[in-house]
Amino acid sequence: MTRWGMAIDTDRCTGCGACAVACHAENNIQTVGEEEAGKGRAMHWMRIERYYEGVFPDIKVRFQPVLCQHCAHAPCEPVCPVYATYRTPEGLNAMVYSRCIGTRYCANNCPYTARYFNWFSPEFPAPLERQLNPDVSVRPAGVMEKCTFCVQRIQDVQDVAQTEDRPVRDGEIKTACSQSCPAQAITFGDLDDPASLVAQLGRTERATHLLEDLSTEPSVTYLRGGR
Amino acid sequence: MAGPAASVHEEALLRPLSSFRPKLFVGSLLTGLLVGVLFYSWGYQIVNDIGVAGINRPVFWGFYIVNFVFWIGISHAGTLISAILRVTQAEWRRPVTRCAEAITTFALLIGGLFPLIHLGRPGVFWYMMPIPTERGLWPNFRSPLMWDVLAITTYLTGSVLYLLLPMIPDFAIIRDKAMREHPKSLRTLFFRVAAIGWRGTPQQWFSLEAGIRTMAVVIIPVAISVHTIVSWDFAMAIQPMWHSTIFGPYFVVGAIYSGVAVLMVAMYLLRKGLGIGEYLNDKVFNNLGLMFLAFALLWGYFTFAEHLTVWYGNEHAERAVFDARISGEFAPLFWTMIVVNVLIPLAILPFPKGRKPLGTAIVGLGVLVGMWIERYLIVVGTLSFPRLDFNAGSYTPSWVEIGILVGSVGLFGFLYFGFLQLAPIVSLWEVREGEHIKNRQAPAQQHALHPASEEA
Amino acid sequence: MPDGRLHAVFTTSADARTALNRLGQDGVAHENVEVRSSVPLEHDIIPVGSKLRSRIPWTSIVGATLGGTAFFLMVKLTSEAYPLPTGGMPIVPLPTTGVVTFEGLAIGAILTTVATVLLECGLPGLKKPGPLDHHLALDHVLVSVTCDEGASTAWAVKAIETARD
Structure with missing residues (x-):
C-alpha cells in the first residue's frame, strides 16, 4: 500500500514563503485582495506561521509551514454531511469540490485551521488567467478547499510509471512546495515504504507531529531541535 | 354543566x-x-x-448558526412543555398548550431556514436529503448535520401534527357555529375544510385522546434529541470548549429555558392584546413562573459546572477561550448574559409578586437576549481561538446578517399573527373539558331533565 | 324527518345518558344511535351495547419498529453500497447509526399514531353538517337515532312526556 506523507524540516525553514507562492500558482488558488484578506479571508493552502520565543532583545523567530496534515483520523471527514471530504486508499484527505455544499463544518473541526473557503467566486484578472494550471479545477464560490498534496502531480507520475511498467520511485513526485523550497526543507514520499526518505526522516529523533495529543495521526512530520 | 358560561369568554x-x-x-x-x-x-x-456575510476564517460559523440554535431552542417552548404538562395531567395546562405549540411550529420553521441561509451553495442543499439519485451517493449519516436534518424533520412533523390534531375539534366547533351564522362566507368554508368532517362521536374522542396521549409521550424524547443533537454539532468537534460531554443536557436545559421565556412574553402579549385574561390567568403565570425559576437555576448550575471544569482543567487552548469570556473581549457579553439569565430571574421569580404576568414577561425578554448571547459566545467565542494561536481571528457581523436576524424575528411575529386569525389561540374543547371535570368533582348539582329542543 | 333520524339535544351529559339508557331498554341497536359532543365525554355517554376501542398505542409501537428498522437499513445499506471511509471510523458505526435509528423510531411512531387516529375516526369525513350542529358549538350533547318514521314520532312523544316528569 501507499500512504503519502511529508516531512518538513523547521530547522531549515527560513520563512521565505516560496512554498506558499508556488502552491498558489500550482493549485489555482485565488488571491482575495487586501480588503478581504483584512477580514481574515486570505487563502494559502500552505502558510508560514511565525512564533516568537524569548523576550526582546534575546528573541528568536520560529517558522512553521502549515498545510493540511492529511490525518489518518481526520476530524474534518466524518462531520461532512455529503461526503465531500473522505480518506482515499492512498492516505490522502480528499476534497471533492463538486459535492461540497458549504456547511463549513469541516473547517471548524480542523484543529490545524488548514481549510479555506471560497467566500466569493475567484477572479484572475488578466494576465493571471494565463498562468492557471490546466490540471487543477478552479473552485466556485461557496466551496471548501485545502492542500491536496498536489494530487495532480501524484497522478501524473503514477501514470508515467504505469506506462513504463515500474513502481513510482522515491523522490520522483515533488509537490509544488517541496520543489520550490530553496532550503530543501520539504520532503514528500511514501510513508509505507520504509526505505523512502520521508519514512526515514519520520524515524529520526527530531520527528514530531503537530498537536499530536489530539491523536489525529497526521501524515506530515515536522523535524525540529536537532543536534 | 359549563355550556353557556364557557361561551361568554370564548367570544374573546x-x-x-x-x-x-x-x-x-x-x-x-x-x-x-x-x-x-x-x-x-x-x-x-x-x-x-456568502461572502457578503461577516464570517471568515477561522470564524466560519457566525450569526446564522447562532440564530439556528436560538430558534431551535425557542421551539422547545411548545411541544415539549405542553407534552410534559399533558403527560403529568396538569390541569392548568389547558389554556397554555395551543399558544405554546404554535410557537414551536413557527420557531422550528424559522430555525430550519437558517442552515439553508448558512450554506455556501444553497442551491444544492438537497445533497443532504436521503433520496436516491443517479450519483449513487447518499448522505453521510455519520455527520451530526445529518442527524440534525433527520431530528428536525421528525420534530417538525411531530409538532405540526401535535398542533393540528387537537385543533380538529375546535375547527368543528367554529364550523358548527359559523354554519348557522354565515353559511356562505369564505371563512366558514375554510373551517369546514379544516375540521375535515369531525363529528365528535365517543369513538372519535376516544381515538383522538389516545392519539394525543401517545404523541405526547413520543414527542418528549424527540424534543430532547433535537436539542441534544444541535449541541452535538459542537460537542462532536474537537474544538476547545465545544468538545464537552455536558453539552447535550446543557443545551436541552437552555432550550427549554429560552422556550419558557418566549412563552412568557407571548402569553403576556396575548393576554393584553386579545383580552383573554380569563384563560391566561395569574395562576397560569404563577405556575409557569415556577417552572421558569427552576430552569433559571438549572441553567445557572450547568453554566457554572461547564466553566469550572474548563478553568480547573487549565488546558491551554480551552483557557484561551475561557479567559476571553471571563475577562477578555467577550467579557461584556458574558457578564450581561449572567445578569439577565441568572441574577435578574433569581431576583424576581422566587417571589409570588414577581410571578405576575408583567414580571415574568420582563424576565422572559431578558432571558431571550441572554440565551442568544450564550449561543453567540459558544459559536464565535470558540472559533475565534483555534488551537494554533497564529490563526486567531475575530468576527463582525455584516448588515446582511443583522438584517436576516431582525427579519427572522419579524417572520415569527408574522406567522403568529396569521395563526391568531385562523385558529383559537386557546383550545376551546380542552378548556371546556376542564370545566366539565371541575363540575363533576364539585358536589353533584341537580339538573332537571330537560331536552333543549327536538326536531323531526 | 327527511333523513330518517330522530335528533335530540341535551344540555347535560347526565340527561343524555338517561336518554341513551332508555333507548337501550327500548332495544335500539347501538349502531343506530349516534352521540356527538364538543368535549370528550365518551366514558359518560356511549350508546348501550357499544364499545370504545382504539388500536393505539399498539399501532404506534409497530410503526416505531418499522420506522427504526427502515432508518437503520437505510444507513447500513446506503453506506455499504458506496463505502467512503471518514475519520478512521467504520463504514457503519453503531453509535452514529443508533442516533439515526432513534429518529426513525420516533417518526414511525408519530406517523402511524396520526394515521390510526384518522382511520379510527373516519377522517377526513364527507358527512354533511346536520341542522342541529350549532348546538354542539354551545357545548350541548346531540343524540341521533336512525329509525323508521312511526317509531320516531312515538319516541318523540314519549321523550317529551319524560321531560315533563
Whole structure:
C-alpha cells in the first residue's frame, strides 16, 4: 500500500514563503485582495506561521509551514454531511469540490485551521488567467478547499510509471512546495515504504507531529531541535 | 354543566377569527415589513455569494448558526412543555398548550431556514436529503448535520401534527357555529375544510385522546434529541470548549429555558392584546413562573459546572477561550448574559409578586437576549481561538446578517399573527373539558331533565 | 324527518345518558344511535351495547419498529453500497447509526399514531353538517337515532312526556 506523507524540516525553514507562492500558482488558488484578506479571508493552502520565543532583545523567530496534515483520523471527514471530504486508499484527505455544499463544518473541526473557503467566486484578472494550471479545477464560490498534496502531480507520475511498467520511485513526485523550497526543507514520499526518505526522516529523533495529543495521526512530520 | 358560561369568554377567543382586528392588522403589517427585510437580505446574499456575510476564517460559523440554535431552542417552548404538562395531567395546562405549540411550529420553521441561509451553495442543499439519485451517493449519516436534518424533520412533523390534531375539534366547533351564522362566507368554508368532517362521536374522542396521549409521550424524547443533537454539532468537534460531554443536557436545559421565556412574553402579549385574561390567568403565570425559576437555576448550575471544569482543567487552548469570556473581549457579553439569565430571574421569580404576568414577561425578554448571547459566545467565542494561536481571528457581523436576524424575528411575529386569525389561540374543547371535570368533582348539582329542543 | 333520524339535544351529559339508557331498554341497536359532543365525554355517554376501542398505542409501537428498522437499513445499506471511509471510523458505526435509528423510531411512531387516529375516526369525513350542529358549538350533547318514521314520532312523544316528569 501507499500512504503519502511529508516531512518538513523547521530547522531549515527560513520563512521565505516560496512554498506558499508556488502552491498558489500550482493549485489555482485565488488571491482575495487586501480588503478581504483584512477580514481574515486570505487563502494559502500552505502558510508560514511565525512564533516568537524569548523576550526582546534575546528573541528568536520560529517558522512553521502549515498545510493540511492529511490525518489518518481526520476530524474534518466524518462531520461532512455529503461526503465531500473522505480518506482515499492512498492516505490522502480528499476534497471533492463538486459535492461540497458549504456547511463549513469541516473547517471548524480542523484543529490545524488548514481549510479555506471560497467566500466569493475567484477572479484572475488578466494576465493571471494565463498562468492557471490546466490540471487543477478552479473552485466556485461557496466551496471548501485545502492542500491536496498536489494530487495532480501524484497522478501524473503514477501514470508515467504505469506506462513504463515500474513502481513510482522515491523522490520522483515533488509537490509544488517541496520543489520550490530553496532550503530543501520539504520532503514528500511514501510513508509505507520504509526505505523512502520521508519514512526515514519520520524515524529520526527530531520527528514530531503537530498537536499530536489530539491523536489525529497526521501524515506530515515536522523535524525540529536537532543536534 | 359549563355550556353557556364557557361561551361568554370564548367570544374573546373567537373574535380575531371572525372580524377585522386593527391591532392584528397593524401587527401583521409591521412584521410583514420585517419579513421583507429578511428576504431582501437573503436574496442579496444568494445573488452576491456568502461572502457578503461577516464570517471568515477561522470564524466560519457566525450569526446564522447562532440564530439556528436560538430558534431551535425557542421551539422547545411548545411541544415539549405542553407534552410534559399533558403527560403529568396538569390541569392548568389547558389554556397554555395551543399558544405554546404554535410557537414551536413557527420557531422550528424559522430555525430550519437558517442552515439553508448558512450554506455556501444553497442551491444544492438537497445533497443532504436521503433520496436516491443517479450519483449513487447518499448522505453521510455519520455527520451530526445529518442527524440534525433527520431530528428536525421528525420534530417538525411531530409538532405540526401535535398542533393540528387537537385543533380538529375546535375547527368543528367554529364550523358548527359559523354554519348557522354565515353559511356562505369564505371563512366558514375554510373551517369546514379544516375540521375535515369531525363529528365528535365517543369513538372519535376516544381515538383522538389516545392519539394525543401517545404523541405526547413520543414527542418528549424527540424534543430532547433535537436539542441534544444541535449541541452535538459542537460537542462532536474537537474544538476547545465545544468538545464537552455536558453539552447535550446543557443545551436541552437552555432550550427549554429560552422556550419558557418566549412563552412568557407571548402569553403576556396575548393576554393584553386579545383580552383573554380569563384563560391566561395569574395562576397560569404563577405556575409557569415556577417552572421558569427552576430552569433559571438549572441553567445557572450547568453554566457554572461547564466553566469550572474548563478553568480547573487549565488546558491551554480551552483557557484561551475561557479567559476571553471571563475577562477578555467577550467579557461584556458574558457578564450581561449572567445578569439577565441568572441574577435578574433569581431576583424576581422566587417571589409570588414577581410571578405576575408583567414580571415574568420582563424576565422572559431578558432571558431571550441572554440565551442568544450564550449561543453567540459558544459559536464565535470558540472559533475565534483555534488551537494554533497564529490563526486567531475575530468576527463582525455584516448588515446582511443583522438584517436576516431582525427579519427572522419579524417572520415569527408574522406567522403568529396569521395563526391568531385562523385558529383559537386557546383550545376551546380542552378548556371546556376542564370545566366539565371541575363540575363533576364539585358536589353533584341537580339538573332537571330537560331536552333543549327536538326536531323531526 | 327527511333523513330518517330522530335528533335530540341535551344540555347535560347526565340527561343524555338517561336518554341513551332508555333507548337501550327500548332495544335500539347501538349502531343506530349516534352521540356527538364538543368535549370528550365518551366514558359518560356511549350508546348501550357499544364499545370504545382504539388500536393505539399498539399501532404506534409497530410503526416505531418499522420506522427504526427502515432508518437503520437505510444507513447500513446506503453506506455499504458506496463505502467512503471518514475519520478512521467504520463504514457503519453503531453509535452514529443508533442516533439515526432513534429518529426513525420516533417518526414511525408519530406517523402511524396520526394515521390510526384518522382511520379510527373516519377522517377526513364527507358527512354533511346536520341542522342541529350549532348546538354542539354551545357545548350541548346531540343524540341521533336512525329509525323508521312511526317509531320516531312515538319516541318523540314519549321523550317529551319524560321531560315533563
